[in-house]
Amino acid sequence: MTTTQPILQLDHLGMTFPGHPVFNDLTLTVHQGDFWSIVGENGVGKTTLMRTILHQLRPTTGTVRYLPGVNAVKIGYVPQFRNIDPEYPLTIRDFIGLNLTGWKLPWLSRRERQRVTQILHETGLDRLATRPIGQASGGEKQKAYLAQALVEQPNLLILDESTASLDPVTKTELLDLVTTLNRDLQLTVLFVTHDIPLARKYSQHYLMLTPHGTEQGAIAELTDQKVWRGERV
């Protein structure tokens, strides 16, 4: 049973793009320290939902509320894999530091530099700190995005299929780190994924989007049969 306070409340949320309903009447309460997996077939609306939660999109109906107040919730967002121009001039260290300076480099305080060093270490990027980010591999870039999201010490982390391009060992390392932060610092996690075994291994709750509605519950209730039905009907 969850005993922590709610930090995110979706009430009767609906989103329709012109002529194209995506989700409807979605009500969800996320408590501090929860680890949710958001699952469902391609194009069902998972990223749209995350963008609505981030206030990048306005819902057609319903509300997104942060409790007890928007200022109390700091969100880290790790997007789906995005390539970076090989000529992009920043090193991995500088790229991670961007989130501390409001994207004005290179003026990091000593404390901020220490924080970047710490997160480089935690995400296993120490050795690559001075490599231009444009020359990093896909998985290394993805780790750098995670490090960038974590450097500000968010209390809500949104992972939008951010582990999809990683090899199994790196995937496990990064999700183990997120799990440690979830357990020790009550980091709340929304993990958008197509990887059901990974969802089962790491999260406590699931939200499944289907073309016909949404379903939520304890992760143990997310049976293969349910996934199959959700993705095929």
Ligand SMILES: Nc1ncnc2c1ncn2[C@@H]1O[C@H](COP(=O)(O)OP(=O)(O)OP(=O)(O)O)[C@@H](O)[C@H]1O
């Ligand atoms: N700005 C937009 N305008 C119109 N339609 C959009 C817009 N953004 C997304 N869509 C459509 O909304 C639907 C949901 O897209 P979304 O990216 O949220 O799906 P998803 O579940 O994240 O998919 P995937 O698993 O493939 O990443 C898709 O049909 C998409 O084409």
